[in-house]
Amino acid sequence: MSLVKLNRKKIPWINDVTTHWFNTDDFFTDDFMSRGANLPAMNVKENPKNFEVELAVPGFDKTDIEVSLENDILHVCAKKKQDAVEENENGYTRREFSYNSFDRKLQMPKSVNQKKDVKATYKNGILKLQLAKSDAAVQSSKKLIEIA
Template sequence: MKLLPGFNLFDSAFDDLFYDPFMKKTEGYMKTDVTEKDGNYLLDMELPGYKKEDIKLELKDGYLNVSAVRNNETSEKDDQGNIIRQERFSGSCSRSFYVGEGITEKDIKANYDNGELKVIVPKEAPKQVEEKRFIPID
């Protein structure tokens, strides 16, 4: 049991009980850098090992929710077809960002390449340009 200053005893009491040194840790996934450029927020998110179709972006009530789910299964067999090694991994991660009530799906642009998700969100909701409407004369 680890007791560190500022940590609750009950939060870390069972950490060592379930510690597995061979298990790949998933904490730290979806590391995100948020920068501002040209009136937009740029989100650079690290998602190594995920495929484009594993990632979902959803806009609801002014929040941009980014989630990713991954399921992998690997098996190795010998010459006779006997399983030598079989591994399974299942993991997910998600983040939410408040982008504002005036932002719509059309305003947000996203690109995923080589384990990096880049999302561009306007800093402010685009102003609606009013169409010209002619008033008929009687």
């Protein structure tokens, strides 16, 4: 049995004529339409003393991933070495697993203490980062306001 990949456009009802007529070329080719295509899914959690960032990066080794923090920018990138493998090797007739490189930059809030080390762990395809809050952000507590 042979499987054939279905090739559909992202937005099938928009073709070149329609985009040209409405002058929407830039709109539909803008980054926001494909921005998440090569970026790993991310969860962010705020705790009283730190922020936790989780990125789903299955298929990578921790040596493939680079994390840095500089000038309020958290930079996470990974490069996977792609081996040229024939589809028929090891009995495969189709291979769709791909671990593409990615490059993600996040603006950090002022409450992150950049002088403290970022703790990073990688387990089961999840990269977890812990970013410590500054002392001023940790000490500020919620003040309840009485309603008259």
